[in-house]
Amino acid sequence: GDSVTQMEGPVTLSEEAFLTINCTYTATGYPSLFWYVQYPGEGLQLLLKATKADDKGSNKGFEATYRKETTSFHLEKGSVQVSDSAVYFCALSAGGSYIPTFGRGTSLIVHP
Amino acid sequence: EADIYQTPRYLVIGTGKKITLECSQTMGHDKMYWYQQDPGMELHLIHYSYGVNSTEKGDLSSESTVSRIRTEHFPLTLESARPSHTSQYLCASSWGGQETQYFGPGTRLLVL
Numbered sequence: 001g002d003s004v005t006q007m008e009g010p011v012t013l014s015e016e017a018f019l020t021i022n023c024t025y026t027a028t029g030y031p032s033l034f035w036y037v038q039y040p041g042e043g044l045q046l047l048l049k050a051t052k053a054d055d056k057g058s059n060k061g062f063e064a065t066y067r068k069e070t071t072s073f074h075l076e077k078g079s080v081q082v083s084d085s086a087v088y089f090c091a092l093s094a095g096g097s098y099i100p101t102f103g104r105g106t107s108l109i110v111h112p
Numbered sequence: 113e114a115d116i117y118q119t120p121r122y123l124v125i126g127t128g129k130k131i132t133l134e135c136s137q138t139m140g141h142d143k144m145y146w147y148q149q150d151p152g153m154e155l156h157l158i159h160y161s162y163g164v165n166s167t168e169k170g171d172l173s174s175e176s177t178v179s180r181i182r183t184e185h186f187p188l189t190l191e192s193a194r195p196s197h198t199s200q201y202l203c204a205s206s207w208g209g210q211e212t213q214y215f216g217p218g219t220r221l222l223v224l
Contacts, residue, residue: 032211038153043116043202043215087153093211098143099160099170100213105153 002027006090006103013080013110021075021106023064023090031094033057033066033073038087038105047075047088085110115139118203118216125193126224133188133219135203141214142207144186148172149200149218161186193223 007022025031032051036044048057053068062077073090090103116137125131135144146159157170161180175197176190186205190197200220204213 034212036215041217043118043204043217044213045215046212049212089155098162098206098211099145099157100211102155105155107153 002031002092002094002101004090004092004101004103006088006106009087009105009107011106011108013108015082015110015112016079017110019075019077019080019084019108021088021090021108023073023075023103025071025073025090025092025101027071027092027094027101029095030068031092033064034091034093034100035062035064035073035075036089036091036102038089040086044089080108080110082110082112084108116203116205116214116216118201118219120219121217122220122222124222124224127192127194129193129223131190131193131221133190133201133203133221135186135188135216136184137186137205137214137216138184139205139207139214140183141205142183143205144180145204145206145213146170146176146178146186146188147202147204148174149202151199155202159188193221195223197221198223 034049035047037047048059050057050066056065087105091100093100119134156172158174159178203216
């Protein structure tokens with residue numbers, strides 16, 4: 001079946017550091033890929049997505065590129081802020097299914 | 113901005129009580145979902161609906177039930193709450209062929 005593996009957290013960084021959160025997937029066909037973010041006390045919200053190979057999703061300074069050859073969708077940001085502290089979920093939606101497969105989430109803590 | 117609401121936000125109840133967690137969305141989305149989020153952050157799908165009068169159980173076995181009598185409303189009921197039901201419950205919705213899910217803020221439930 002489909003699966004998403006993302007790096008375990010917490011990831012702890014100082015403000016303005018470079019961020020990478022790794023995500024790899026297993027799926028049949030050509031899934032759409034997503035990053036969701038969950039701020040403390042809130043539900044998840046879509047951060048960015050990519051629907052086909054080599055697409056780059058971007059939002060709020062975050063980027064991720066759909067790499068079919070490595071089945072990866074790593075999240076990056078050049079300079080993190082304290083306000084980026086949250087839990088980040090990688091997810092995929094494959095084969096016309098409306099039910100996404102989520103990774104386990106990676107907690108990011110950014111210190112001033 | 114997604115318009116999906118959950119009430120109550122926090123609930124503390126005793127074992128054996130019957131409770132209903134409310135979820136409503138004003139976006140006219142046809143699909144709705146309930147997730148249970150454990151303290152380790154992982155999401156587990158417990159129920160979903162693809163439209164009025166359509167409900168299905170998700171991957172995680174749950175003693176809860178749901179109904180979908182109106183498009184905008186997807187309540188979740190626990191007939192007899194137990195301490196093992198202590199968790200955060202997230203409601204989500206999506207529209208048509210779109211794979212993006214929109215989440216409510218969650219209900220944090222504590223069963224004593």
